[in-house]
Amino acid sequence: xxxxxxxxxxxxxxxxxxxxxxxxxxxxxxxxxxxxxxxxxxxxxxxxxxxxxxxxxxxxxxxxxxxxxxxxxxxxxxxxxxxxxxxxxxxxxxxxxxxxxxxxxxxxxxxxxxxxxxxxxxxxxxxxxxxxxxxxxxxxxxxxxxxxxxxxxxxxxxxxxxxxxxxxxxxxxxxxxxxxxxxxxxxxxxxxxxxxxxxxxxxxxxxxxxxxxxxxxxxxxxxxxxxxxxxxxxxxxxxxxxxxxxxxxxxxxxxxxxxxxxxxxxxxxxxxxxxxxxxxxxxxxxxxxxxxxxxxxxxxxxxxxxxxxxxxxxxxxxxxxxxxxxxxxxxxxxxxxxxxxxxxxxxxxxxxxxxxxxxxxxxxxxxxxxxxxxxxxxxxxxxxxxxxxxxxxxxxxxxxxxxxxxxxxxxxxxxxxxxxxxxxxxxxxxxxxxxxxxxxxxxxxxxxxxxxxxxxxxxxxxxxxxxxxxxxxxxxxxxxxxxxxxxxx
Ligand code: 6PG
Numbered sequence: 001x002x003x004x005x006x007x008x009x010x011x012x013x014x015x016x017x018x019x020x021x022x023x024x025x026x027x028x029x030x031x032x033x034x035x036x037x038x039x040x041x042x043x044x045x046x047x048x049x050x051x052x053x054x055x056x057x058x059x060x061x062x063x064x065x066x067x068x069x070x071x072x073x074x075x076x077x078x079x080x081x082x083x084x085x086x087x088x089x090x091x092x093x094x095x096x097x098x099x100x101x102x103x104x105x106x107x108x109x110x111x112x113x114x115x116x117x118x119x120x121x122x123x124x125x126x127x128x129x130x131x132x133x134x135x136x137x138x139x140x141x142x143x144x145x146x147x148x149x150x151x152x153x154x155x156x157x158x159x160x161x162x163x164x165x166x167x168x169x170x171x172x173x174x175x176x177x178x179x180x181x182x183x184x185x186x187x188x189x190x191x192x193x194x195x196x197x198x199x200x201x202x203x204x205x206x207x208x209x210x211x212x213x214x215x216x217x218x219x220x221x222x223x224x225x226x227x228x229x230x231x232x233x234x235x236x237x238x239x240x241x242x243x244x245x246x247x248x249x250x251x252x253x254x255x256x257x258x259x260x261x262x263x264x265x266x267x268x269x270x271x272x273x274x275x276x277x278x279x280x281x282x283x284x285x286x287x288x289x290x291x292x293x294x295x296x297x298x299x300x301x302x303x304x305x306x307x308x309x310x311x312x313x314x315x316x317x318x319x320x321x322x323x324x325x326x327x328x329x330x331x332x333x334x335x336x337x338x339x340x341x342x343x344x345x346x347x348x349x350x351x352x353x354x355x356x357x358x359x360x361x362x363x364x365x366x367x368x369x370x371x372x373x374x375x376x377x378x379x380x381x382x383x384x385x386x387x388x389x390x391x392x393x394x395x396x397x398x399x400x401x402x403x404x405x406x407x408x409x410x411x412x413x414x415x416x417x418x419x420x421x422x423x424x425x426x427x428x429x430x431x432x433x434x435x436x437x438x439x440x441x442x443x444x445x446x447x448x449x450x451x452x453x454x455x456x457x458x459x460x461x462x463x464x465x466x467x468x469x470x471x472x473x474x475x476x477x478x479x480x481x482x483x484x485x486x487x488x489x
Contacts, residue, residue: 007033007058007069009161010076012089014041017133018079020140021106021165023048026055028164033058035066067096074101075158077131082109090117099125102154106133108268111182111189118150118181127154132178132188134377135167143167145377146175147191147369149184149362167376174376178369179362186275186356187369190349193272193286195378196265197345198236200289200433205338206240208420212427213330214321217244217254223331231339234381263293272352279355284436285345292432317428330423336416337434339383343410344437346387347400367391401441410441
């Protein structure tokens with residue numbers, strides 16, 4: 001007989017995300033045991049559980065006591081650094097676990113590692129989930145978006161918990177069983193790729209408004225605040241508003257202006273772009289955001305390049321301060337360009353998910369994925385509800401931009417979008433994400449693209465053959481010979 005003192009679930013790995021998720025679970029009424037290799041983290045968590053309302057949380061200082069403190073079948077969430085630390089934690093815990101127990105990895109793990117671990121743990125009858133967790137510290141504590149994939153039975157074992165712990169939106173908790181294998185990690189990876197795209201696009205909007213429009217940080221805060229009450233309403237726009245308002249308390253001025261322009265990263269955006277290439281899915285906006293992170297890292301090189309090119313006579317663009325109607329127009333155009341660019345970026349992420357789902361037989365429900373991203377996660381945004389509805393209307397939608405509602409919006413915003421990109425290019429301001437989205441849209445909407453010439457070139461130098469628009473079959477032409485004879489004749 002199980003003792004009533006046993007915990008409903010366990011969590012190992014008490015860094016920021018682990019601690020907060022454990023407290024969230026306890027607060028939702030599920031007694032939880034926690035464990036961390038560095039024992040001070042256990043004490044820290046116990047202390048917080050006490051201070052944050054005597055939450056039902058017990059601390060353990062070795063893997064055995066921790067595992068044995070759980071009700072059967074046992075469920076353990078691990079939140080440690082992806083890669084080898086996950087394998088080490090599984091080894092330490094599974095030694096004390098038994099058939100029918102469940103391990104849930106909540107880290108940003110590469111999906112194939114999860115697939116390997118599903119097989120390895122299955123040998124011992126242990127069920128396994130790779131669960132994407134999004135929302136940062138605050139999300140983990142108060143309601144994240146959760147993306148569990150792997151063993152369905154494992155999901156059922158924790159369904160009551162994750163449904164209560166996840167962020168709640170009007171159409172349910174931000175969690176769903178994603179699918180088999182590493183699908184939960186893959187979906188989280190694409191979420192992060194989209195996150196990179198969103199952040200890049202927002203930074204471009206900022207750049208254009210600041211350096212073409214001459215807006216100050218306090219004006220930017222006002223504009224972003226206003227945007228956050230309309231179609232762009234989202235977590236990232238909201239936090240950007242706050243960022244523009246923060247002063248440099250210690251040295252004066254505004255903090256955003258003092259931050260070194262080098263973007264860090266942990267790798268999920270890069271994986272997204274690699275996967276897009278593997279699956280032949282165009283994801284130019286997400287790729288542009290990744291490239292911009294790489295280029296941002298070349299701070300010293302960029303500074304040196306600016307000097308060299310100045311020496312070579314390149315004129316420095318002097319930002320004009322727009323006023324009155326012109327300024328208003330630019331602000332409104334940038335809002336529209338940002339929105340249209342965002343739709344293209346989400347279209348790319350969704351198409352990548354669909355391609356992978358097809359390859360792996362995951363049967364991903366794109367509308368449901370958009371729904372669980374409506375709350376809790378970093379890319380949460382009002383327009384995800386519209387994406388959800390677009391895929392509900394047509395689960396086989398080829399591309400978001402051809403959903404009748406989004407198509408209308410793209411067309412309405414097209415003029416503004418082109419004006420912003422033109423202004424930016426004219427001023428030497430880079431808007432790679434907006435340009436990539438626009439080029440994606442423009443290419444996708446053209447019934448005929450110049451690929452005919454590329455095909456002719458391929459056939460010319462490599463006899464790769466080409467198809468014709470008028471007669472079926474594969475054709476090869478002796479281009480050089482015919483061209484020469486045509487010169488002669
Ligand atoms: C989330 C975030 C989270 C983390 C990213 C940041 O959904 O909560 O995506 O997982 O902030 O890993 O990624 P980079 O460090 O690569 O920007």
